[in-house]
Amino acid sequence: MTRQDRHIEVEDWTERFAGPRSLPRALRDELVARSRIIKVAAGKQIFGPGQATDSLLFLLEGTVRVSQTSESGREIVLYRAVAGQSCVMTTACVLAEDAQAAEGVAETDVRAVALPKSVFDEMVSLSPDFRDFVMSAYRRRIHDLLRVIDDVAFGRIDGRLANRLLELAGTADSLSVTHQQLATELGTAREVISRQLHEFQRRGWIVQSRGKIDIEDRDALAHVVDSV
Amino acid sequence: MTRQDRHIEVEDWTERFAGPRSLPRALRDELVARSRIIKVAAGKQIFGPGQATDSLLFLLEGTVRVSQTSESGREIVLYRAVAGQSCVMTTACVLAEDAQAAEGVAETDVRAVALPKSVFDEMVSLSPDFRDFVMSAYRRRIHDLLRVIDDVAFGRIDGRLANRLLELAGTADSLSVTHQQLATELGTAREVISRQLHEFQRRGWIVQSRGKIDIEDRDALAHVVDSV
DNA sequence: GCGGCAAGGTGACTTTGTCACGGACGCCAG
DNA sequence: CTGGCGTCCGTGACAAAGTCACCTTGCCGC
Numbered sequence: 274m275t276r277q278d279r280h281i282e283v284e285d286w287t288e289r290f291a292g293p294r295s296l297p298r299a300l301r302d303e304l305v306a307r308s309r310i311i312k313v314a315a316g317k318q319i320f321g322p323g324q325a326t327d328s329l330l331f332l333l334e335g336t337v338r339v340s341q342t343s344e345s346g347r348e349i350v351l352y353r354a355v356a357g358q359s360c361v362m363t364t365a366c367v368l369a370e371d372a373q374a375a376e377g378v379a380e381t382d383v384r385a386v387a388l389p390k391s392v393f394d395e396m397v398s399l400s401p402d403f404r405d406f407v408m409s410a411y412r413r414r415i416h417d418l419l420r421v422i423d424d425v426a427f428g429r430i431d432g433r434l435a436n437r438l439l440e441l442a443g444t445a446d447s448l449s450v451t452h453q454q455l456a457t458e459l460g461t462a463r464e465v466i467s468r469q470l471h472e473f474q475r476r477g478w479i480v481q482s483r484g485k486i487d488i489e490d491r492d493a494l495a496h497v498v499d500s501v
Numbered sequence: 502m503t504r505q506d507r508h509i510e511v512e513d514w515t516e517r518f519a520g521p522r523s524l525p526r527a528l529r530d531e532l533v534a535r536s537r538i539i540k541v542a543a544g545k546q547i548f549g550p551g552q553a554t555d556s557l558l559f560l561l562e563g564t565v566r567v568s569q570t571s572e573s574g575r576e577i578v579l580y581r582a583v584a585g586q587s588c589v590m591t592t593a594c595v596l597a598e599d600a601q602a603a604e605g606v607a608e609t610d611v612r613a614v615a616l617p618k619s620v621f622d623e624m625v626s627l628s629p630d631f632r633d634f635v636m637s638a639y640r641r642r643i644h645d646l647l648r649v650i651d652d653v654a655f656g657r658i659d660g661r662l663a664n665r666l667l668e669l670a671g672t673a674d675s676l677s678v679t680h681q682q683l684a685t686e687l688g689t690a691r692e693v694i695s696r697q698l699h700e701f702q703r704r705g706w707i708v709q710s711r712g713k714i715d716i717e718d719r720d721a722l723a724h725v726v727d728s729v
Numbered sequence: 730g731c732g733g734c735a736a737g738g739t740g741a742c743t744t745t746g747t748c749a750c751g752g753a754c755g756c757c758a759g
Numbered sequence: 760c761t762g763g764c765g766t767c768c769g770t771g772a773c774a775a776a777g778t779c780a781c782c783t784t785g786c787c788g789c
Contacts, residue, residue: 341647343655351650375647398629401622411639418646419569419603422579426653426688427571430776451736460654462777467737483736483785658745679767690746695768711754711767 286333286386300399307392313383321376328387332356335383340457342374349425349460351375352417356383425460433459434469435494438479438486446488514561514614528627535620541611549604556615560584563611568685570602577653577688579603580645584611653688661687662697663722666707666714674716 287301320326337354396403437458442448456463473479480487515529548554565582624631665686670676684691701707708715
């Protein structure tokens, strides 16, 4: 990456995250010097237990899946950080400090700004906009976690599964995913997913093939989601 | 409360939460004028859906139980904010902004500083110590929520119940609590709790009477907690 | 074609949640 | 004291979800 490219990137992200109004020129110049743009290939772990990071990541492109693994080895997806949404801070900072079993994995190729903690602190103190951004990021995460708790504690898995299928598919009507991956999404066991998908297929809502699911009846699936 | 009392309170809490070092005299004086000490009786709701608050609470005395209720009416306790611990900010701010189903209830009589949002923002921008305090409060909450998710998704209820019994009892070996209350703590149904307690009693770990549980064998209960 | 491996299927069983009761206890009015 | 009433708790039958063990099927490289 040339120096010019890098400068362009920085101009871009400081305006996106901090707001041009409240970020003094001097501070921005210092940020140019003290941050760097990193790329992570799809599938790589970005943060996780036993991996102390002292920088925070701000997504420019790609999505990061954040999940938690229990002692017994079972896993559940907590949320996704998606570039382009309002909230693009991976909570590396939060989760890395607990030596918890939370980890973040790049789901696609990821491009992000790595901001050292010291710089982060400066920005928080100097830029009200940046501060708002950080606060709303935390709020958003807590909101996501509350949703997970509600689903896991009170939701039925048929509805939760139907929901994930529609979410993961987006506008497409076919998605490549294994039963095990879906089980991990929902924090349950593969057999449970297999049985539910079998039932969905029996009803003609989906068609399964190895590692792939075709959605045949969106409305029926959507109906299951909120019938719960 | 006399003017003198009030001043003492303020001296007290600003030093506790913001650190004397980094809070300018002028700001502190303004805080004296712009905050107030409130009291809440045990059992009263402090924040909840449909109750917009524009001030934040910092606990001086008492404990606040924060729980979430699903559409179906089932409830689960998310965490407790306890005065005297490092983290005493109720997340009214966070949870109130989502019109979510999270609510905070005073478990004991509560005394707290009510800080208007505008003053909160000023303090965040002016005091690094206060900022750290707020950040670590958020971290702590997220940590608590991750624990809840782990328990609900992967934990067995016998272990979770034994854990709550020991937590709620503290050092006492008797606690006044109904099966329904315990069910709410764990986000499950009363019948489930009744059956488990029946089993605990059969094994001689506890003795039940109406609305009351006597702990007979702490070690056995503690062993169930981590056998899970 | 074939060996090996990951994906998926299945049955038996346990644990947890749901539903519909009914009985027990405390408390207060008559 | 007695009859109601509300809360608390017990229980059985069932449904939903998770666990365990083992099997089959499709796929890919050789």
